[in-house]
Amino acid sequence: MTHRENEGRNDRKQEQRRRALAEDPTTGPLTTDQGVTVDHTDDSLAGGERGPTLMEDFHFREKLTHFDHERIPERVVHARGAGAYGYFEPYESCAEFTRAAFLQDPSVRTPVFVRFSTVQGPKGSADTVRDVRGFATKFYTSEGNYDLVGNNFPVFFIQDGIKFPDFVHAVKPEPDNDIPTGASAHDTLWDFVSLQPETLHAIMWLMSDRAIPRSYRMMQGFGVHTFRFVNAQGRGTFVKFHWKPKLGVHSLVWDEAQECQGRDPDFNRRDLWDSIEAGDYPEWELGVQLVPEEDEFAFDFDLLDATKIIPEEQVPVRPIGRMVLNRNPDNFFAETEQVAFHTANVVPGIDFTNDPLLQARNFSYLDTQLIRLGGPNFTQIPVNRPVALVRTNQRDGYHQSRLHTGTSYSPNSLGAGCPALAGADGHAYTHYAERVDGEKIRRRSPSFQDHYSQPALFWNSMADWEQEHIVQAFRFELGKVGDRAVRERTVGELAHVNAELARQVARGVGVAEPRPADGEQSAASAKLTSPALSLEALPGDGSVRTLQIAVLVADGVDAEQLTSVREGLSADGANVEVIAPTDGTVTGSDGRQHAVDRALPTVASVLYDAVLVPGTSDDGPPVTATDPDALRFVRDTYRHGKPVGALGTGLGVLAPVVPGGIDVARSGSETTADRGVVTDASPGAARPEFLREFTRAVAAHRHWGRPQVRG
Structure with a gap:
């Protein structure tokens, strides 16, 4: 914001504070947490003017205790973020393929809270690092909260959640010196990549300009996994979610991204906040790729593999609604920092598949929130609280803020049978019925084994300038790797994706160019393209609004x-x-x-x-x-x-x-x-x-x- 805009904003803030004070019936003298009035808060109670502080000073102890405990553990990943409130509205009823209530009536606006984030770095890192960006949306629907927890990449680095700790440990700073902060250009990440070829597709996205967005408002979002829609008749349809920004998809270039880290480390967060404050509300269109269940095996990849996309040329994205963000949080800590997303927060009409990475996330997110937010009652924090009525037999625990009375078990007669189970009217959540059977094994399906075709698809689909930027990114990242064997191994893996890519990277990082026999790329993957993957295909509405x-x-x-x-x-x-x-x-x-x-x-x-x-x-x-x-x-x-x-x-x-x-x-x-x-x-x-x-x-x-x- 300019100086004049800042002055106007400060005037508005002061007026809001004056109005809040005038309208607040509790406005009055300072008190302790117990409501005891305090007449002095500048000096501790002491034994004489220069004597020791006395432990009986309950105001001092309460004030310091609160301060000492102001910070909660930051997120292990996605620690640095920005959030905003808004609404979602469907274009038309989606009853044909889902019974989710918030996707039925175009006249009904569903409140949302969205949190954007980087992944690797801590809260104190910069916005414009090369990284995946989180794009998590909490829908406060009439049937309960639905969380669409996604990223700005449509694919992930691993196929099975059991590898998630390994991947995060590898991409986090080196364990001996805690360096680098918020960056992937170091030995352990690339050691992992060179030994785990399933990472290559997401790595191609990471090395592209998609990893350094110009703005959260100009960034796509994806649900990553294949989910399942279920309609009122119980029929299932596979679905992948896409958020498309109205302003188009635009990125920084690497040189800009690095300078922004020094000039304005809050570049993306400031941009989002200022745009909403100015009334330039960012907007995205929600689209879905729908696959009938009978076509589950109609592709040359596995729908349950989170390292794969469905090319839009094979299954077009169908627009089903729009989301507008129109209000900034009032308190960053209470809202943006304490918002808790969970992939298993679903509503009737939306269900899971057997994607092994999704199944792991359904466990991990809840487990993380329990430790980070201090216990099982984090859903009572206002930003996490559903608009739908909550009636459970869950009781007590850390930070319980509800005053429960009556019975706490089911069935019961002393509490008039309440809360009662939902009737057979079709409104209750019903898990999709599918046959599950097989031996208990630790073995991945052979359909998950092609790790090179889709990275090649991504490379082939890039414009010349995008390919040039990808090569430069690989050269920068691998140039920071001290272990020569890791650089050589990574270049060898790139040869399976594209021989020319591998040669150009090898020249830049000082390793031998791979010979043809070192990385055989299939003739089929060499021809794969999806024009929809290029940034040139995502220009936006052609306006200069907010630029x-x-x-x-x-x-x-x-x-x-x-x-x-x-x-x-x-x-x-x-x-x-x-x-x-x-x-x-x-x-x-x-x-x-x-x-x-x-x-x-x-x-x-x-x-x-x-x-x-x-x-x-x-x-x-x-x-x-x-x-x-x-x-x-x-x-x-x-x-x-x-x-x-x-x-x-x-x-x-x-x-x-x-x-x-x-x-x-x-x-x-x-x-x-x-x-x-x-x-x-x-x-x-x-x-x-x-x-x-x-x-x-x-x-x-x-x-x-x-x-x-x-x-």
């Missing part, structure tokens, strides 16, 4: 150009920030003072989606043309593939940066747009065609294949 545009100015700026671009781009929904060498104001060509949102030394291009440089009212170049910070800002924007615009004499700022291979306007007769560089040499207010071309360039986010930056 951040920096306008670089200095004293003497053409006031007409500054005003026209600010008003024109803001009218399209972009967030425009005026940036100058110093904070405060700049003097425009009209002699008036124009407000500056941020000082150039406090920001960087990586925090913005585009940059625009207006000119001056005279023939000379703007002061920014000789400012090294401004030149670096424009240079980095250009080399990261983001849009760059210039007006009038502002073109002089582009000259030292933009290569000769890019078409730049030379006269005032026309607007020129070439691979995201939009220029117009005309003096005065920005022409409509310039604003139109620049807006189009910003809506595209990135422009790859441009000539290298000068210098």
Whole structure:
């Protein structure tokens, strides 16, 4: 937020506090937890002015005890997160394949709470690390809470939950020095990967730009597992869940991600919070891939394998509803930190499959919440509390907040038989009936054994620039691995995915290029593609709404150009920030003072989606043309593939940066747009065609294949 926006937000907060105090009947003197009024809280009770603190000071002991216990154990994984409230509404009744009540009536909005997170790092790590992102949604339905606990990857690293502790131990920091924080570029992770080829598909996603999202608002979500819908007639349908953001799927590039960690480690969390505070509510569409039960074995992979996707070209994603997040939490700890998700929190009409990873999660999540939140009554914490009535015979335990009376067993007659079992009206949860039989064995199905075809599918589906980024990511990650044998083994595994990928990675990490015999890729997998997997297939709605545009100015700026671009781009929904060498104001060509949102030394291009440089009212170049910070800002924007615009004499700022291979306007007769560089040499207010071309360039986010930056 800008300084002015922060001041407005602070004013609103103060007004909210005043209103809350005025309306709160309990407002009054400070008390202890027991309601005893306290008249002094600055000094401990002591035996004399310089004497020892007395243990009989119950206020001191209570206050310090609360402080000492303010922190609960952080999550083992997904420790760093951000959350928001909102609602979900279906497009139409889904009764054909599920009886879940919240998927029936388009006029009914179901409240939700969503938590986004990184996986590997602790709470103090940065937002923009290369990592999987959690995307967990709690639906407060009329039939009870339903948790769709997903990630921004559609696949996981392992097939069976018994390997989960091994994977997490491998990806967490090295045990001897607790390094690195929030990163996967170290020996133990890649040792595990090189010995466990089932990880390769998720690893390909991890090495892609999907692992460094531009924003939580521009990130897909997936249920990962194959679940089961069940309709009122008891018929089952396999289902995979997809969240698709309205703004499209967009990512940072690795260089940006690393600089963001220093410039703003809360980059993604701040973006989500600020957007909701500003009323720019993020929105996702919920889609499903539906597979009739009779087609369970119709694929060349196993539907129960969490390391596999169903290509959208084989089973299209069917949109069934939308979700909007429109309210930030009031208290991060009470809500975002204490929210408890559980894959086994399902409602009638949604059931499980025999996916061995899903079965393990159904055990592990509850076990984790019990230790982290202090006992079995964590469901009574407001953020976890269902809107449906809760009537159980569960009693007591840590942090019990309900005052139970009457009987606590079933059946009973003394309590009038209450709470009674649901009748045979079809509203109660009924587990899907399927035959289960087999010998007790520790053996994975042969249908889970193909570990290379889908990683190859992912690689083959990437655009050229995406493949280039994947190679660079592998080179960075493996370049951090000290054990040469681990690097060699990993490259050998990549040879089974794609020979050229393995060769390029090998050259970058200093190991021998694998010979053809070292990694035979099947002819079939070499041809597999799914265009829907590329980021180029997920551009969004084509708008510039909420995108951040920096306008670089200095004293003497053409006031007409500054005003026209600010008003024109803001009218399209972009967030425009005026940036100058110093904070405060700049003097425009009209002699008036124009407000500056941020000082150039406090920001960087990586925090913005585009940059625009207006000119001056005279023939000379703007002061920014000789400012090294401004030149670096424009240079980095250009080399990261983001849009760059210039007006009038502002073109002089582009000259030292933009290569000769890019078409730049030379006269005032026309607007020129070439691979995201939009220029117009005309003096005065920005022409409509310039604003139109620049807006189009910003809506595209990135422009790859441009000539290298000068210098």
